[in-house]
Amino acid sequence: MSALPPFEFDEKILGQGAEISRRLDQLRLENFPPDAKKTLRRFPMSEVAHYLGISPNNLKRLHLEGKGPEPLIAAAGRRFYTAEQMMELRHYLDKNGRSDAKKYVPFRKPGEKLQVVAVVNFKGGSGKTTTAAHLAQHLALTGHRVLVVDLDPQASLSALHGFQPELDGNPSLYDAIRYDDKRRPIADVILPTNFPLLEIIPANLELQEFEFDTPLSMQTSNEGKRFYSRLGRSLAEVDERFDVVVIDCPPQLGFLTLTALTASTSVLVTVHPQMLDLMSMSQFLLMLGNFVKSIREKGAPVKIDWLRYLITRFEPTDVPQTRMLGFMQTVLAEELLKNPMLKSTAISDAGLTKQTLYEVERKSFSRDTYDRAIEALDAVNFEVQGLIHRAWGRM
Amino acid sequence: MSALPPFEFDEKILGQGAEISRRLDQLRLENFPPDAKKTLRRFPMSEVAHYLGISPNNLKRLHLEGKGPEPLIAAAGRRFYTAEQMMELRHYLDKNGRSDAKKYVPFRKPGEKLQVVAVVNFKGGSGKTTTAAHLAQHLALTGHRVLVVDLDPQASLSALHGFQPELDGNPSLYDAIRYDDKRRPIADVILPTNFPLLEIIPANLELQEFEFDTPLSMQTSNEGKRFYSRLGRSLAEVDERFDVVVIDCPPQLGFLTLTALTASTSVLVTVHPQMLDLMSMSQFLLMLGNFVKSIREKGAPVKIDWLRYLITRFEPTDVPQTRMLGFMQTVLAEELLKNPMLKSTAISDAGLTKQTLYEVERKSFSRDTYDRAIEALDAVNFEVQGLIHRAWGRM
Structure with missing residues (x-):
């Protein structure tokens, strides 16, 4: 075997960078359909209750009483909400709940800086x-x-x-x-x-x-x-x-x-x-x-x-x-x-x-x-x- | 609990950086005696043979024939060499071995670039x-x-x-x-x-x-x-x-x-x-x-x-x-x-x-x-x- 022939570093890595990038993109296309926008899953009721800071039972009662957004109901009666519906729930609770204002919608109030x-x-x-x-x-x-x-x-x-x-x-x-x-x-x-x-x-x-x-x-x-x-x-x-x-x-x-x-x-x-x-x-x-x-x-x-x-x-x-x-x-x-x-x-x-x-x-x-x-x-x-x-x- | 009082970022982290550095140094002093220079352990014969690229038996024979540096002999007759002695062995083998020159001392030869x-x-x-x-x-x-x-x-x-x-x-x-x-x-x-x-x-x-x-x-x-x-x-x-x-x-x-x-x-x-x-x-x-x-x-x-x-x-x-x-x-x-x-x-x-x-x-x-x-x-x-x-x- 003879000495290694020297090569231009930039040409080599530009080629490899482009190739890796192309292949990673292929991988991505195999996992996501082309032109797919990233979407977000639905969240089960237990998770929604956790993020809202209320009990799952309260959330279930709300739904049974016909209040708030309508969740997707899947097998075995499991309820799922979208992230947008979680927001709706926050605003609903803030307006109708008995607790302090802004508990469910934690947006900044005047005087609270970014x-x-x-x-x-x-x-x-x-x-x-x-x-x-x-x-x-x-x-x-x-x-x-x-x-x-x-x-x-x-x-x-x-x-x-x-x-x-x-x-x-x-x-x-x-x-x-x-x-x-x-x-x-x-x-x-x-x-x-x-x-x-x-x-x-x-x-x-x-x-x-x-x-x-x-x-x-x-x-x-x-x-x-x-x-x-x-x-x-x-x-x-x-x-x-x-x-x-x-x-x-x-x-x-x-x-x-x-x-x-x-x-x-x-x-x-x-x-x-x-x-x-x-x-x-x-x-x-x-x-x-x-x-x-x-x-x-x-x-x-x-x-x-x-x-x-x-x-x-x-x-x-x-x-x-x-x-x-x-x-x-x-x-x-x-x-x-x-x-x-x-x-x-x-x-x-x-x-x-x-x-x-x-x-x-x-x-x-x-x-x-x-x-x-x-x-x-x-x-x-x-x-x-x-x-x-x-x-x-x-x- | 009231709002957090703001503080100067640079003063805080300069203090903490110095303190962590001081404590890490304490840890070091607990592990090494003060003023200790880093030393290097001795290498057992098997390891020395591995780095030299010869068999442990050859290395043992060399020692039994009184050739090369004198290892430390520990319990059960185990032989240990210092890193300096490994170098000596290389030069000895290069000079006295039958193989190609420079096999044991792989320093650059003319024409071989850094x-x-x-x-x-x-x-x-x-x-x-x-x-x-x-x-x-x-x-x-x-x-x-x-x-x-x-x-x-x-x-x-x-x-x-x-x-x-x-x-x-x-x-x-x-x-x-x-x-x-x-x-x-x-x-x-x-x-x-x-x-x-x-x-x-x-x-x-x-x-x-x-x-x-x-x-x-x-x-x-x-x-x-x-x-x-x-x-x-x-x-x-x-x-x-x-x-x-x-x-x-x-x-x-x-x-x-x-x-x-x-x-x-x-x-x-x-x-x-x-x-x-x-x-x-x-x-x-x-x-x-x-x-x-x-x-x-x-x-x-x-x-x-x-x-x-x-x-x-x-x-x-x-x-x-x-x-x-x-x-x-x-x-x-x-x-x-x-x-x-x-x-x-x-x-x-x-x-x-x-x-x-x-x-x-x-x-x-x-x-x-x-x-x-x-x-x-x-x-x-x-x-x-x-x-x-x-x-x-x-x-």
Whole structure:
């Protein structure tokens, strides 16, 4: 065998990237009919009651009394509601129930400011995208008006929502924060998802341009010098439309991350409980802290209501991981979310068809696997929801 | 409970980053005596024979005949050699053996060019650092003169080698590639490790500065316009000292990654076999390809000898993962390394004390766990070593 013949790296990987992308798209077409829009399943009564925060018996009585939307009735009398019907139920309960106003429709009241949650981590594989996607969907299912922003040029969160930047040519936040005259209002780049109440700004590769444009713009314009305010100012244009914004930040400490943090009211740091992950997290906290400090010295402090660390992909039977969890509990105390997110094959399985656990049908999984995962997810998401409501002064 | 009181984000995380870092250091001090330098265990005869590529019986006979270095003899007559003695054995065998010259000392011969292997991935958690660390150590254990470069500001690979940038104030490659007059020769930033034949350029947070300096320098100087040649030119200064350079690239597509790729003779892409990871990989291949193409159009083609994809953290019993593996085998064919790297708790466990699997003692693990992991690692690393030797025209 002779020496390997050298080849042009760019030609090779452009070909391979295109081929992998084409084949992944084939896979997608095998799983979804062509031109199919992402739809959402119906939710069984028990699940609807859970998200509404009422008992299944109450919900059943409501239906028997002919009140609220008419569910689909399947075999054995099981009742199923669409996500839209869940919303209708909320409004019905709010209007006709005996409890406090706004209990079932948790939209913001005057004086409660838009909550912007940045999901960050600096080590990939920490479950950032999974966390952001499930949090945003959970907030929508529990009645909040949510905007989820994919700021990672890798666009994994967009993919989960059925956007494929390389094929669909979707816009990204870059269109709304770029420095030149091609800039568009943020409303133009907000797209609907298959969840009522949940809208998205998807990502694409162009986002990376912001990292290259900003240092140049800083030299030549005031716009560039105030790069950190670009997302905040864009969000202000749509403030009234949403209760919560969830931002999936890129796993790097660049200008996109800094503009996201400056616009945020709270920060969720995802971390996988392993030594190397913790070490790099501490490094990056220091690095990020210094960047934010320099922005504060320019007169733009990052004031936040809460900061929490979320343990992800936790395996309770893994001894080194439990040691690391104990370590974090000692060091971070109350800033560690009480509920860790468990590692789950159900989530990976769902990812195969670009779905979250809130989208898949429970019956396609072994009950145990599904229930364990959804229970862990719900615990995390209700805990974060509690923080959001506390920031509004409720509770 | 009242509304959460807002606080300054930078102050909070600077405090927490420092505290986590301090506590992690305490953990380290509990595991290692203060001022301890990282040392290396002794290797049992079977392992030494494996790395040398001779039979244990031959090695035993050599010792019984009083030839080569004198091993430590432990209980039950078991023989142990230091890593330095393994090198001595190589030179002894090369001089006295009957086989082809250079079989045991695989140093480069005239005409064989320095091999520079970039380990890249764009999605974190893909096992990049673990791969780079074990590959570099394996190449050193099999007799190659290796330089490992940590280009990730998160410095995980440096940490594995006992460097703690936040405490030790070690240099990084930034000192050798910066644009101002503080630039130092690359030889100044190369440090020894606990492995003979293995040297390191550790990382620190300053590396990130290169991302901010470069776009500015591109506007004002020829040095900046030719940023992509900075690592290659630095490596040329130490070309004679090494056989292989392994670069752990940062998980982002910035100027550090581009200068690493321009200096490389081969590329190893690590990828965890899951849908979202594959999707982001295809996206980034396209993005990277376009960047490299633009560099080629400026007259600096990236010519490489080989490109391979390495499946990492593979769990053979995980059905979605095996499906994704099958997919990659179909699409990438011969560019997928034959041996995937298995997920291993032994590697995580070793990481707890900042060690690789080549450093820990087999007896501290359950044999099965250890043996399965080391077998998978060796298979991957010998396969890569084969590619390096083929690029030299050997085999």
